[in-house]
Amino acid sequence: MDVLRVFNNNVVLARDGAREVIVTGRGLGFKAHPGQHIDDAKIVRVFVPSDGRDPDHLAELLSAIPPEMIRIVAEAMTSVGLASQAESKPTLVMALADHMTGAIQRIHAGSSVSYPLTAEVRSLYTTEYEQAETLLAELNKRLNGVLPESETVAIAMHLVNAGFSSGDLSYTYQMTGIIQQMLAVIEQRFHVTLDQHSVNVGRFITHLRYLFVRIRQNSQLRREPDAIIESIRESYPQAMLCAQTIGSIVELRMDTRLTADEIAYLALHIARVVTDA
Numbered sequence: 001m002d003v004l005r006v007f008n009n010n011v012v013l014a015r016d017g018a019r020e021v022i023v024t025g026r027g028l029g030f031k032a033h034p035g036q037h038i039d040d041a042k043i044v045r046v047f048v049p050s051d052g053r054d055p056d057h058l059a060e061l062l063s064a065i066p067p068e069m070i071r072i073v074a075e076a077m078t079s080v081g082l083a084s085q086a087e088s089k090p091t092l093v094m095a096l097a098d099h100m101t102g103a104i105q106r107i108h109a110g111s112s113v114s115y116p117l118t119a120e121v122r123s124l125y126t127t128e129y130e131q132a133e134t135l136l137a138e139l140n141k142r143l144n145g146v147l148p149e150s151e152t153v154a155i156a157m158h159l160v161n162a163g164f165s166s167g168d169l170s171y172t173y174q175m176t177g178i179i180q181q182m183l184a185v186i187e188q189r190f191h192v193t194l195d196q197h198s199v200n201v202g203r204f205i206t207h208l209r210y211l212f213v214r215i216r217q218n219s220q221l222r223r224e225p226d227a228i229i230e231s232i233r234e235s236y237p238q239a240m241l242c243a244q245t246i247g248s249i250v251e252l253r254m255d256t257r258l259t260a261d262e263i264a265y266l267a268l269h270i271a272r273v274v275t276d277a
Contacts, residue, residue, distance in 0.1 A: 007063035047090035132156035
């Protein structure tokens, strides 16, 4: 690999064949200059930008994070079975490392943070929350137990956020609030109490998460034949009305109108979760 740009003593942008990568390692950028070959012995991690991310911009962000924290987060993720995410999603490693650095600084300064939507995160994102609990325990093994239990929520949100192209948590927090509002609308409309741990509610939440991905990527479903949409409308009229209400919520809160296809599939899921309740 050859140096393209030096950000600091520990982070450089490099060319590895036809691709640009971010390379970290203590001292590998010291007195390095563009065109110089990188000493493989100094390389600790290689980040391959994904999702169309600009390597130069990512490297600049990475240069502001202590390299030791990057190593700790990556090793902890690997230890708890998240190695594939650590390798395929460099921005996730960076986001977690940056967050942990800030959390430790706040702790040392004597300040604390209360995370919103704690109950919602625990309920809606069961898998990520469990992963976050395990990862927090692993991080604390390496950080002398400095991180409080409340950081589980933040870690879980970062894991959820990794499914989006967004670089911050604001979209994920918005999605969480809207999903909770959608479930409340269903309960009020049909006078039921939904079990958020049931199979069909779990599938509905998963469907909603992918819906938000499609909204973010401007790739909503829109290719189903009209006959299928009409069949759903006739088979589940009340669920369709509820789905249209939910579509109005999305439009109001996200300035995005759902397609007829998306409304129809929402209706199908609504019919299933109501039947379970």
